[in-house]
Amino acid sequence: MKKSVHKFIRNYQLLEGVRSVLIAVSGGPDSMAMLDFLWKNREWYNIRILAAHAHHQLREESADQDLLTVQNYCLEYNIPFFSKRLEVKEYAKANRMSTQLAARELRYKWLEKLTIEENVEALITAHHGDDQIETIMMKQVRGYIPIQAPGISVRRPFGNGYLIRPFLGITKAEIENYCNEEGILTRIDESNFSTKYTRNRYRQEILPFIKNENSQAHVQMQRQNQWLEDDSAFLMKLAESELNNILVQKKEAHYSISCDSFQSIHVSLQRRVITLILNYLNIDNSPFPASVHIEQVMSLIHHTDPSKQLHIGAGVFVYRDYNLCHFSRRKVSHETNTDSIEELVLPGVTKTAIGEIHSTFLEEDMEVREGRNQLILAYDEHAPLFIRTRLTGDRINPIGINGTKKISRLFIDRKISQSLREKWPLLLNKEGNILWVPLLMRARGVEPIKEKAIVLTMKPTEEIINNLNG
Numbered sequence: 001m002k003k004s005v006h007k008f009i010r011n012y013q014l015l016e017g018v019r020s021v022l023i024a025v026s027g028g029p030d031s032m033a034m035l036d037f038l039w040k041n042r043e044w045y046n047i048r049i050l051a052a053h054a055h056h057q058l059r060e061e062s063a064d065q066d067l068l069t070v071q072n073y074c075l076e077y078n079i080p081f082f083s084k085r086l087e088v089k090e091y092a093k094a095n096r097m098s099t100q101l102a103a104r105e106l107r108y109k110w111l112e113k114l115t116i117e118e119n120v121e122a123l124i125t126a127h128h129g130d131d132q133i134e135t136i137m138m139k140q141v142r143g144y145i146p147i148q149a150p151g152i153s154v155r156r157p158f159g160n161g162y163l164i165r166p167f168l169g170i171t172k173a174e175i176e177n178y179c180n181e182e183g184i185l186t187r188i189d190e191s192n193f194s195t196k197y198t199r200n201r202y203r204q205e206i207l208p209f210i211k212n213e214n215s216q217a218h219v220q221m222q223r224q225n226q227w228l229e230d231d232s233a234f235l236m237k238l239a240e241s242e243l244n245n246i247l248v249q250k251k252e253a254h255y256s257i258s259c260d261s262f263q264s265i266h267v268s269l270q271r272r273v274i275t276l277i278l279n280y281l282n283i284d285n286s287p288f289p290a291s292v293h294i295e296q297v298m299s300l301i302h303h304t305d306p307s308k309q310l311h312i313g314a315g316v317f318v319y320r321d322y323n324l325c326h327f328s329r330r331k332v333s334h335e336t337n338t339d340s341i342e343e344l345v346l347p348g349v350t351k352t353a354i355g356e357i358h359s360t361f362l363e364e365d366m367e368v369r370e371g372r373n374q375l376i377l378a379y380d381e382h383a384p385l386f387i388r389t390r391l392t393g394d395r396i397n398p399i400g401i402n403g404t405k406k407i408s409r410l411f412i413d414r415k416i417s418q419s420l421r422e423k424w425p426l427l428l429n430k431e432g433n434i435l436w437v438p439l440l441m442r443a444r445g446v447e448p449i450k451e452k453a454i455v456l457t458m459k460p461t462e463e464i465i466n467n468l469n470g
């Protein structure tokens with residue numbers, strides 16, 4: 001293991017020009033091994049070592065033990081040690097996110113501040129080769145924009161310096177062996193075993209299969225990821241200069257490009273140009289665009305349909321005007337309009353003809369009961385969400401029934417009046433699939449993924465309640 005890590009650090013020149021590092025230590029075997037390894041090799045690399053531990057105040061007793069484990073090691077070797085109690089629960093509540101996400105966000109914010117204050121060139125985390133495999137597999141399955149590398153970066157800009165991961169070339173088993181051999185005291189994170197978290201399911205189900213096929217899969221994936229990262233960085237640079245060539249107009253919330261010029265560049269750069277523009281317009285950094293948005297814009301530009309306007313999400317609209325393609329950010333109305341498609345406000349309240357749809361992020365202790373008036377779904381898979389009224393040919397894959405059902409048939413079966421049928425909201429996901437006809441039917445296969453799930457609740461008007469009861 002020691003040899004592999006030295007080789008990895010040398011090959012990627014991870015500590016070149018680095019004089020001091022801050023190691024993020026949770027108390028688990030990975031980061032304790034990192035602390036021990038770099039401490040014992042500090043003279044070889046000529047680096048100053050500092051350590052930091054974030055106390056998330058979640059599982060109080062065990063979190064105190066985590067802190068003590070790291071603190072004791074640092075005391076023993078006289079390593080400068082920093083720790084902070086982070087208000088994770090409050091932050092999660094205020095930002096309507098899971099406690100896991102909140103802990104990560106707060107931790108990285110604090111660590112970034114520390115690296116700047118302590119004037120260190122690098123933050124070091126102990127992500128390893130197994131983490132790399134899990135991350136790549138999760139991204140492949142869940143979906144990501146394949147113009148970037150899917151895995152964990154060996155090095156990326158962070159604070160005034162870099163975030164570095166020297167263990168990406170070795171496995172968890174190698175790290176555990178190292179801890180045993182060196183007699184390092186470590187803590188076990190119980191949450192690593194719960195199948196409630198997506199990553200743990202991959203760790204338990206997918207990882208053993210891959211390792212059985214090729215015990216060096218982590219080395220392969222690490223290399224592939226690095227090559228993809230280098231290729232993407234190069235192509236993105238090219239796309240930036242192509243964008244300048246095809247740009248006809250650029251205003252604060254508006255970009256116009258020439259379709260002819262766009263079509264003359266390579267398809268690989270076309271996708272990147274669209275991504276660049278959509279990202280420039282995405283001021284609040286919501287998780288967007290998705291690859292499906294890029295495909296939609298590509299087809300808008302290639303197959304001229306002048307009447308077509310795309311609503312990408314985050315208030316960004318794309319439309320054509322002869323040889324021009326316009327990208328424009330507008331304010332999204334919070335009330336639905338019967339003849340257009342609107343993005344659902346997340347989290348928030350959207351008024352519809354039959355009542356209000358309340359959307360919130362799922363909290364750990366929230367009581368929810370899925371039914372016709374409530375839907376829970378995975379944010380990453382489905383958002384942005386849209387609502388619109390029915391169109392001819394609309395169908396849903398109902399839960400509990402094989403095959404699809406016509407929305408028009410559903411309205412007839414449930415004796416919804418003709419005038420209400422025209423106003424009834426339908427909920428669609430980013431791919432345009434109908435997920436929910438509020439109060440009437442849910443689609444199959446929209447089970448929540450606990451990491452970041454949205455709860456949608458329809459609060460119908462009195463009139464609708466009476467109508468449905470009657």
Ligand SMILES: Nc1ncnc2c1ncn2[C@@H]1O[C@H](COP(=O)(O)OP(=O)(O)OP(=O)(O)O)[C@@H](O)[C@H]1O
Pocket residue numbers: 023024025026030031052053054055056104107124125126127
């Ligand atoms: N409480 C903590 N305090 C300091 N560092 C931590 C803490 N928890 C995790 N880390 C650092 O982050 C690394 C990754 O840990 P883990 O996989 O649990 O975190 P994560 O939330 O998935 O992080 P990431 O978003 O970086 O993948 C650890 O090896 C360690 O270096």
